[in-house]
Amino acid sequence: MMTFINENQTYFQNTNYLGLPDKNTTFSFTAGTTIRQLLEQYDICYKKQGVAFVVEGHLVQSTYLLRDGDAVTVIPIIAGG
């Protein structure tokens, strides 16, 4: 029987803002996973963390569909100061 490994990778920067121990983390995911779903797999509620996500310099929502090799920067939501 043949087994297909459908594994993609995404590199998250500033994962400390998600409450993770490391500043940068590489996640594996299957195609069709959104940022929100990925984080839920690791028991992270992005809403609670008060963060936004930047891919290729642009803000994306947590419903963004991840692609293999995506670099995602996590940034704290700011209100002015």
Add this chain to the structure above:
Amino acid sequence: MIQGKVLRVNLTTGEIGEEILPEAILRRYYGGSALASYFLLNELLPGTDPLGEDNVLVVTCSVLSGLPVPGASRYTIAAKSPLTGGFGESEAGGFFAPELAKAGFIAAVIKGRASKPVYLWVKDGVAEIRDAAHLTGKMTGEAEELIRQELGDSRVIVAQTGPGGEKLVKYACVLNNLKHANGRTGMGAVFGSKNLRAIAVRGTQKIEAADEKAIKELTKWFSDNWRDNVANDRLNKYGTAHNLSSLQATGTLPTFNFRQGVFDGAENLRGETMSATILEKNEGCYACPVRCKRVAKDETYKVDSRYGGPEYETIGGFGSLCGIDDLRVVAKAHELCNKYGIDTISASVAVSFAMECFDTGIIDLETTGGLDLSFGNTESVLKLVEMIGERQGIGHILGDGVVAAARQFGKGSEKFAIHVKGQEFAAHEPRGKTGVALGFALSPTGADHLEMAHDIGFADYTRALENIGVLGIHEPVDTMDLTYKKLRLFFNLQLTNSFNNCAGLCNLVTAPAFTFTFEKLVEIVTAATGWRTSMWEFMKVGERANVMARIFNVREGFTPADDTLPDRFFQPLEHGPLTGVAIDREKFHQLIRDYYRLSGWDEEGVPTRAKLGELDLEWLAPR
């Protein structure tokens, strides 16, 4: 709740009196910005010289002042602005408002001009005008010490301007405890123009809440919950400084006088970098456990930690905006501004304006008196701040603000003057956030970054978006949106921020983004005042304040032409993630016209009689 007692001072005649505001007035205006407008619109004639004897200086606390509620430590100073010629208003936290409230006053209205330097001393219901000649020319740190020594009480809270205000720098500010600034619109210059160096206050009366038990429970609730609000926790750890990395990542970090939205040196300016280097400790405001204020110290630049440490605006302003990537230099610039009593935001933009003029050859070493004003020149930045405070050489010109300076320099330099209505921009690139862009254009005080909670909080299904569900907004709005969606968001959030400015509340502990939800705010006000109230009433108070400020400006001759942005922002950025992005001029101005209509204003941006009537402001309708 605090009684509605107002201190009335005439500096020309030396007369001191008081009046009591009926509860109906307190209920209509709550305090802060709206209460300030109530006095100004009644007692200040349009066309008055802002630096003349007839300007009216108002200090307003609120119905929450003096109660130990986190975030309720703020107050307003207002007058006609010497910087813009329009509505001047600035809030500060710290310790002044609670002390003035406990001294028995919700507000002070100060008129006239003293014939020689004075300060006002208010203690437990009694006020006195005292000689301040010995304070003239002294930095704020020394002046505060001298006042406390003279009054024999180290717990006296001093709100003062510095030598910058004495010398009438148009963006001079007022600081309490040397570091909590009523920063914007030049209220320090109004102090200076009246020969008023400071207001010193000591109050020992206890303010009773209508429901003491409920206030205690709400305060305890905040204590127990604020760390779970990640945004508040981050403020505690990094201060507003942590804003910087978000701005760099989204290409909205103003750099080289707003030429760019990304800065190569951003890494060195991050909040985390500050915590690892120059941060001595953190501190806070009255009754607030978040303690988001920084205290910075540095040996190389001899940064005196008495003056606190830089907030994000100062870091953006004296950092990336001027091409500086050294936090120690930013901290020193911050210290100098607080010593002299000048607004770090306007000062940094005046400096970056001069730098762009130097860079493009509009001014040269002769004009600058030998100062090399290339972007990134750390020595020159610090020297220039001193020169502004002392009003020396080119500092004298820049001390009048970028509009006046551009007039002096000529040669097309006005395109580098980044202001609205005469007040300089804060460090946020509007081409990346259209709500903030609207705020800059529409704020009655000129370019102001706090008209609404920033767009990024509502671009996804966030806690902040959840919190404004009670206002009926449930869907995210893109940061770059220029449709009715952004207008709707802006209008509603402008009201909540405006309400905060009336209730003496801090934007950094309240909804949308922070721990106290709107529901909790209703509980707080009810517990403080005994009033059966609601968010609806709060929004209307906020709207009342905005309309009153608008009427003030209409009376001073402001028109829709003033509700715009500098040309630069209608041109595309050329670096970073927002390369090619500009604000669409047509769409933007259409949105502004829609804003007037939505607000109940006519095509000239004047609030209609119907709107005034709705807001119980009929007395402002033209006869």
